[in-house]
Amino acid sequence: MNSLLSDHLKEKGETMSSKFDQNPVAAGDLRAFLIEKPETVLIDLLPPEHFVSRHVPGAQNACVFHVSFLDDLAAIVSDKRLPIVVYGSSVRSRDAAVALEKMDRANFEQVSFLKGGVEAWHGAGYDLEGEAPYQQDLQTMVNLTDGQYTVDCEASELEWAGRNPNCRHIGTVDIARGEIEIKGSVITGAIEIDMNTIHNINLEGDELQPVLEAHLRSDDFFFTKMFPKAVLSIRQVKRIEPCWLTGPNHHVKAELSLRGVSVDLEFDATVALIEGDSFVLEAHFDIDRTRWNVIYGSTRFFEYLGMHKVFDLISLQLRLVAGH
Known part of the structure; x- marks a missing residue:
């Protein structure tokens, strides 16, 4: 069999994952998690303009869509041994999953993720901070004005x-x-x-x-x-x-x-x-x-x-x- 085809068949069907995939933190448990581990760094993975608009209290921003994501993260978290909790938009969005893969490859040691992201946090009744904390635009669908x-x-x-x-x-x-x-x-x-x-x-x-x-x-x-x-x-x-x-x-x-x-x-x-x-x-x-x-x-x-x-x-x- 052609070696290129053979390599392709071996890889076919495999999906990217990280060792951190099994570390979810529910919205109701996040506060207790942060109290138990006060050294924990909370990272918002969404674009800066979204972070300014609405974010979980105490979070810092490192956008996973930026090519400089890991550099931006390093400017916030100087020690890769520190516990980190990241969050994205919602259970539908793969922003947190992508961040976990990148952080795994970059040898971060203790990374968890807020299950359901900022949407789950707000849905559980917890407050958000920002200039427009309760204005939501998922920016995934097209809606045109007549x-x-x-x-x-x-x-x-x-x-x-x-x-x-x-x-x-x-x-x-x-x-x-x-x-x-x-x-x-x-x-x-x-x-x-x-x-x-x-x-x-x-x-x-x-x-x-x-x-x-x-x-x-x-x-x-x-x-x-x-x-x-x-x-x-x-x-x-x-x-x-x-x-x-x-x-x-x-x-x-x-x-x-x-x-x-x-x-x-x-x-x-x-x-x-x-x-x-x-x-x-x-x-x-x-x-x-x-x-x-x-x-x-x-x-x-x-x-x-x-x-x-x-x-x-x-x-x-x-x-x-x-x-x-």
Whole structure:
């Protein structure tokens, strides 16, 4: 058997764990634990802004999501032999489990964890400290506000990648304007794309860059003299439940009008809230250019192409930023 495959099969199914996994402290027992061992250090593992908002009294902050977590911890706990109790958000969140693994590998000796995290502490009736101790936002689900949104064209991006047997070309095209409407968690709208702004990135500084860009604007490809604009009409965007913030959480039904041809599209997108009342919609998907009569270099339409073959699929990466 191939050694790489053999190693993979040995590791398959194994999960990371630590020797501290069996050291839970219930919310009702934490106070007694701290009295019994007054040298114990209580560590809040959540981001600093969450710690400022709400935390267990007496806790100090070392965010497990920071790459400097162990260094931050060392600045608080100089002696790895000291007893430590860490806590995260809730029983659903793996923040404490990840911290236990890291601290085990870093040779800390006495580490326990508050079972159920700050949520369990508050749920047991104990007070929290902070600027907004009883305001809770788990920041795991998407909840959009109904209304009209305008696309921020400077912050939004549309990237493309095209390929042939010898190489891949990547680039951008500008979003000219766009409007989005949210009503009852259903998103509709339209995005206008300026096809004359097709720009290549990977040949930057090469004499072939303007040649490629001119070819893409020509009648061989997108014929921008005749069809300067493309329009992505968003017919319907529906939530995918559960609507996690970091995974594909909406299904998009749209129509792309390009080179005088309109074709239906469907793809999944990740929608997330950003600063203020704005949101971002991110999606990446492939389109078959020949459906819009962009047939140059396609062996489905031409024979004896030689060096002029171009693969039919174009990869698109769309990032729309929209706000009130």
